[in-house]
Amino acid sequence: MCPRRPRARPRRSTPPGPARAPIPERTVPAVSATSEQVAAAVADWTRSLGEDGVVTDPQAIARTVENTSRFRVRQVVAVLTPRTTEQVQALVRTAREHRVPLYPYSTGRNWGMGSKMPVRDGCALVDLGRLDAIREVDERYHYAVVEPGVTQRRLSAYLRERGLRLQLNVTGSTPDSSVVGNLVERGTGFRNHRTEDLRGAEVVLGTGELLRTGFWAEAKQPRETHHYRYGIGPHLDGLFTQSGLGLMTAAVVNLIPVQEETRMLMFSFAETELSRVMDRISELYKDGTLRWITHVFNDKRVLTMTSEERVATWTGIGAVDGSLAQVEFTSGQIRAALEECGARVAFVDREAAFAEDADPMVRGMYRLHTGEPDTVFMEGLYHTLGSESGIEGEVTELDELDHSRFGMLACLPIFPLEGEQVTEAMGIVERVCARHGLVAAVALNPIDSTCAESVINVYFDRTDEEAAGRAQRCVRTLHRELYAAGFRFYRVDIENMGQLAELDPELWAGADALKAAFDPDHIIAPGRYSRL
Ligand SMILES: Cc1cc2nc3c(=O)[nH]c(=O)nc-3n(C[C@H](O)[C@H](O)[C@H](O)COP(=O)(O)OP(=O)(O)OC[C@H]3O[C@@H](n4cnc5c(N)ncnc54)[C@H](O)[C@@H]3O)c2cc1C
The missing domain is CATH 3.40.462.10 (FAD-linked oxidases, C-terminal domain)
Known part of the structure; x- marks a missing residue:
């Protein structure tokens, strides 16, 4: 039964823990380079990356760090664009030698979080977008090994063009955002939390050393390398998401086997039902009925995407897949559970999603749930400013958000x-x-x-x-x-990273210790998901 009344939540009692030593404000001073050190680093980088791999022109840098959030512009000393993992190692060693911090990104579309802007002044940006190989795709063990410049668009097209029965867990961001970038930032796809997709990482540490995780680290390659993500010994993958402990030069990304039938769940409900629906969704996960992430959007967000003029306060969307019989059964269970909570429920199959008169939001959402990146969210953003075409003025591409x-x-x-x-x-x-x-x-x-x-x-x-x-x-x-x-x-x-670090310094003590081991001179992304 769907609970009708809010329950009083039983209070948890937490036994007092052992007394903790006070956390020092900051254990090591932040790196900062003199202008001589920056000049020496730029000269070394130019030697290792070539003239076209190092940009120091202030106007070009200013354009690079422009961001949709209007965050304070930090001083950036150069933009570096390596093409190989070896070049990444060399540029990190140079940065370490001359004490110039680095701020890496993959495609730099971290909109709302800072785009390409570092947290601290004095960094050189490392644009990893030119490392763009799809190194391997394995259908049997459903994974891809990709470099930071591989976008959602390219990887999903690769799978489709080869007729592989695999799909990428795509996000609602632009098709031209990076799979690795989103993973490092711990983003969320329409099927899974992106970090659940991570099955191995290749990382250049703050020392310039190359580290691979799991069995991938072995010199003697086993029969299969990526069939078991944990390897043996400490499980390291998680250390390289939201951490600034290394520059990820490749990742092993899980792909989802395509099922016989996939339907999109859509449901809508009034504000008064929010509490009951959330409780019921939790139960549907608990008993295994729901398998994939559910997205529940408020009317403000939905109205930017749909052609409907009026919508319910909340609209929920998810995916149900399996054999036809499984999907029929699961859909019935979900429908009954959510209708009992006052929601209107519908299931959309491929034919309905691509019908001529289908709502653009429904079509876009169906694509996202079936592994095809879509611009439905991006277009919605521009509509909020009343731009009918989706783009306006000097901005001619949706992806020029930072300049719009x-x-x-x-x-x-x-x-x-x-x-x-x-x-x-x-x-x-x-x-x-x-x-x-x-x-x-x-x-x-x-x-x-x-x-x-x-x-x-x-x-x-x-x-x-x-x-x-x-x-x-x-x-x-x-x-x-x-x-x-x-x-x-x-x-x-x-x-807001600094605000969080100040609110609870204890939270970051463990990360400080790891920083000392993997990036002892604090060269990589200072201040990003770290107090250091
Ligand atoms: C309309 C819209 C919809 C969106 N929908 C979603 C969504 O559904 N899910 C979601 O998660 N986000 C979403 N976003 C937010 C954002 O656009 C995505 O998370 C996007 O994937 C991040 O940009 P990127 O892939 O270019 O990563 P980047 O900007 O390249 O990287 C993100 C951060 O990770 C770190 N980093 C990146 N690559 C590396 C590397 N190789 N080594 C070390 N550190 C690295 C850097 O700190 C960088 O700032 C959305 C944004 C908009 C505007």
Whole structure:
């Protein structure tokens, strides 16, 4: 039965832990180079990468770090574009020798989180986009080995063109965003949390050494290397996501075997049903009925994508796949469970999604759930500024978001998947945004029976200074008030990273210790998911 009344949550009692030593403010001073050291590093980089691998022109750098969030512009000393793993190793050794910190990115479309902008001043950017090989795809063991420049578009096209019965777990970001970049940042696809896709990593450490994880590290290659992701001994993969402990030059990425039948679940419901629906979704994960991530969007977000003029407060979307009989059975279970909570439920198959009169949002969402990247979310962003064509002025491509008028910020909390708690959190979001004269576009994405990732976006016109300042204050306050209410975050932008580090220094002590081992001179991405 769907619970009708909110339950009082039993209070947890946490026994007091052992007394902890005070955490020092910062254990090692941040690296910073003199202008002589920067000049020496640039000369060395030019030797190892070639003239076209090093950009120091201030105008070109200014264009590179322009970002949709209007974050403060940090001083950047160069943009480096290596083509090989060996060049990455060489440039890290140079950076270490001359004490110039590096800030790596894959395709640099980390919109809302800082795009290509580092946290600290004085970094050289490392654009890893030219390492763009699809090194291997294995159908039997369903994985791909890809470099940072491999985009969602290329990998999914590769699978389709070869008729492989495999699909990529794609995100709602641009088709031209990086699979590895999203993975390192611990993003979320339409099927899975992206880190669950990680089955092995090749990383250049802050010392310039190359490290591979699992059996991939072995000099004597076993019969199969990527059939078992944990290898033997410490499981290292997770160390290289959200860590700044290395530059990932390749990743082994899980691919999803395509099933006989895939249908998209769509359901909508009123604000009053949010708590009951969240509880019911948790139960559907617990009993194994739901297997993939569910995305639940508020009306503000849906209205940017659909051709409908009126929509329910919340619209949920997910995937059901398996044999035809399994899908029929599971769909029936889900329908009954959600309808009991007051939701309207529909299932969309391929034919309905691609019918001539299909809603563009439904078509786009179906593509995303079946491994085809789509621009439905990107186009929606531009529509919020009233641009009918999706792009305007000097901006001719959707991907030129960082150079457009469109401004976007994000707050990314992770909520316990319990109706009462999610409803309370949404109340905080609504109140904080209202105080700043804003309405947030929200996604609540249950990933399993225990938690829901949330994406809270505020949009603004970047040409309007007052609006930009207000949006930034709003997102800062959202972090503070959600934190004070006991909620935490799974991902954070470059500006609010410092605030989180100050709120709970103890949280970062373990990461400090790892930094000392893998990046002893703090060369890589200082301040990013780290206090150091
Ligand atoms: C409309 C819209 C929809 C979106 N939908 C989603 C979504 O569904 N899911 C989602 O997760 N995000 C989403 N995003 C956010 C973002 O665009 C994606 O997460 C995107 O994949 C990040 O950009 P990227 O792949 O170019 O990664 P990058 O910007 O290249 O990398 C992200 C960060 O990871 C680190 N990094 C990257 N590569 C390396 C490397 N090789 N070695 C070491 N460190 C590295 C760097 O710190 C970098 O800043 C969306 C954004 C928009 C505007």
